Amino acid sequence: MKEVKVGIIGFGTVGAGVAANILKNGEVIAKRAGVKLTLTRIADLDTTTDRGVTIPQDILTTDAMALINEVDVVVELVGGTTFAKDFILEALKQGKPVVTANKALLAIHGKELFAAAEQSKADIYYEASVAGGIPVIKALREGLAANRINRIYGIMNGTCNYILTRMEREKMDFAPILQDAQDLGYAEAEPSLDVDGFDTAHKAAILASLAYGQWFGMDPIHVEGIRDISLVDLKFADELGYRVKLLAVIKQVDDDVQIRVHPTLVAKDTMLGNIADVFNGVMIDGDTVGETLFYGRGAGRDATASAVVADLVDVALNLKFGSHRRVPAFRIGPQYRHLVKIEEIETRYYIRLQVQDRAGVVAKIANILGDKNISISSFIQREAHDEQSVPLLILTHEAKEKQLFKAIEDLRKVEEISEEVKILRIEDI
Numbered sequence: 001m002k003e004v005k006v007g008i009i010g011f012g013t014v015g016a017g018v019a020a021n022i023l024k025n026g027e028v029i030a031k032r033a034g035v036k037l038t039l040t041r042i043a044d045l046d047t048t049t050d051r052g053v054t055i056p057q058d059i060l061t062t063d064a065m066a067l068i069n070e071v072d073v074v075v076e077l078v079g080g081t082t083f084a085k086d087f088i089l090e091a092l093k094q095g096k097p098v099v100t101a102n103k104a105l106l107a108i109h110g111k112e113l114f115a116a117a118e119q120s121k122a123d124i125y126y127e128a129s130v131a132g133g134i135p136v137i138k139a140l141r142e143g144l145a146a147n148r149i150n151r152i153y154g155i156m157n158g159t160c161n162y163i164l165t166r167m168e169r170e171k172m173d174f175a176p177i178l179q180d181a182q183d184l185g186y187a188e189a190e191p192s193l194d195v196d197g198f199d200t201a202h203k204a205a206i207l208a209s210l211a212y213g214q215w216f217g218m219d220p221i222h223v224e225g226i227r228d229i230s231l232v233d234l235k236f237a238d239e240l241g242y243r244v245k246l247l248a249v250i251k252q253v254d255d256d257v258q259i260r261v262h263p264t265l266v267a268k269d270t271m272l273g274n275i276a277d278v279f280n281g282v283m284i285d286g287d288t289v290g291e292t293l294f295y296g297r298g299a300g301r302d303a304t305a306s307a308v309v310a311d312l313v314d315v316a317l318n319l320k321f322g323s324h325r326r327v328p329a330f331r332i333g334p335q336y337r338h339l340v341k342i343e344e345i346e347t348r349y350y351i352r353l354q355v356q357d358r359a360g361v362v363a364k365i366a367n368i369l370g371d372k373n374i375s376i377s378s379f380i381q382r383e384a385h386d387e388q389s390v391p392l393l394i395l396t397h398e399a400k401e402k403q404l405f406k407a408i409e410d411l412r413k414v415e416e417i418s419e420e421v422k423i424l425r426i427e428d429i
């Protein structure tokens with residue numbers, strides 16, 4: 001049986017999960033695929049900490065560059081965008097395929113890395129980089145190869161989904177839930193990559209590039225996180241039939257593409273609206289297949305290892321049959337689609353205003369919105385009891401973002417309207 005020597009660089013949580021999976025399921029995988037994955041070398045600066053997986057001690061090394069010489073495929077699990085990039089480029093230079101879970105590296109340096117892969121004729125596989133254990137990359141690259149992709153919606157950050165789910169269920173604000181999530185180990189001590197939306201944006205950059213066959217990179221992606229989501233908005237959203245999700249929106253409108261990440265109102269009676277806790281969900285709408293939904297664990301040792309090892313099987317089969325780029329990931333060439341700036345999009349909006357409960361205020365609001373061609377689809381004002389000011393909720397039909405923000409500027413100038421205006425986008429999925 002063809003044997004493929006696997007080298008892992010980075011023996012952290014995921015590296016240990018990959019080693020454990022190969023040791024546990026190696027025989028089943030070999031029978032299924034007809035190739036044997038042999039754990040040959042593992043490199044890490046720390047070779048002494050017990051990772052809870054029993055491996056032959058002599059396969060551990062601190063020399064990652066030497067590892068690359070000794071194996072058939074390199075699994076990069078060090079993370080970060082510096083050493084990881086050097087290791088991948090060196091492996092590709094030697095014509096060795098790479099498997100990585102490193103979404104930030106791909107999102108930021110993908111163009112250079114995929115060009116290097118193209119030149120070396122060695123593939124980069126990266127299933128674990130988006131939505132952890134959910135095989136969404138393979139689905140998009142192979143399973144949906146017959147389709148033009150109309151839309152992708154992704155709830156792809158477990159930390160944010162966990163926090164939003166608990167805020168909604170326990171009627172608590174963001175800060176104490178984040179603190180609790182950190183104490184429980186669900187959120188990182190430094191949570192900004194997750195809660196400010198960048199982790200989701202990295203994944204969106206990768207999915208968008210796969211869907212549309214060109215490299216968009218990170219710079220033009222509009223990113224907002226969940227720090228400013230308040231309980232009052234979750235309550236109003238609930239009343240209106242929605243939940244707030246940190247959503248990656250990737251869609252083609254005519255010849256343009258939108259890629260954006262922001263808290264979004266998603267209807268409670270949709271499947272995406274029901275993806276809760278740490279789970280991830282990705283909806284892909286293809287012109288031929290229609291809507292498909294992928295659901296599962298987006299992070300964690302074993303879910304991520306599942307994706308890494310699946311890539312290793314693909315690589316092993318490529319090596320066995322002498323093939324590569326069976327399904328090209330990206331077309332590295334001239335850009336042919338315009339990436340729409342956030343000001344240019346048209347979508348529906350949730351607007352929360354705090355207003356003085358006086359005669360004529362609603363008329364002023366309606367006039368300002370009407371002037372900017374913004375049509376109201378729903379309007380809620382609670383009766384004021386003792387309070388001088390009351391929250392006022394407006395949902396709009398599709399409107400131009402540029403017009404919406406001009407209207408908000410005008411609304412803020414109205415004496416009876418407080419400066420604090422909350423805007424959330426709505427996606428009808």
Ligand code: HSE
Binds near residue numbers: 156158160199
């Ligand atoms: N930190 C991510 C999450 C997983 O919370 O989903 C890795 O991208």
